Amino acid sequence: MxxxxxxxxxxxxxxxxxxxxxxxxxxxxxxxxxxxxxVCNTTKKTIEIYRENQVYELPDALRTKLHDAIVAKCKASKPPTES
Ligand SMILES: [Zn+2]
Structure with a gap:
């Protein structure tokens, strides 16, 4: 995959x-x-935060942002920085 x-x-x-x-x-x-x-962990945490606020949909803007971030990381082929 x-x-x-x-x-x-x-x-x-x-x-x-x-x-x-x-x-x-x-x-x-x-x-x-x-x-x-x-990305999976970040998204999971974000969803949990939104659920606490009674918002169930992951905003498209965030989804796009996460998608762009992972694509950029894959292209850069550098190990991601831990924070
Ligand atoms: Zn992957």
Missing amino acids: KCSKFLTELNDFLDGSLDSKLKAELSEHLTWCHNCYV
């Missing part, structure tokens, strides 16, 4: 609405792709 595919499915993955096969593929991707792992 490519990072772009992972990111396309990420929202549904976090929603738990994916079928188990695709879910397993995404989980497998996370075991070796650190960039997507970071």
Whole structure:
């Protein structure tokens, strides 16, 4: 699975609405792709914050921002900086 595919499915993955096969593929991707792992965790935390505020939809702007960030990281091929 490519990072772009992972990111396309990420929202549904976090929603738990994916079928188990695709879910397993995404989980497998996370075991070796650190960039997507970071994005997944960040998105998950963001969703939790929004849920606390009774907002269930992940804003498109944020989704685009995350997508751009991961694509940039993949292109740069440098290890992501931990903070
Ligand atoms: Zn990836």
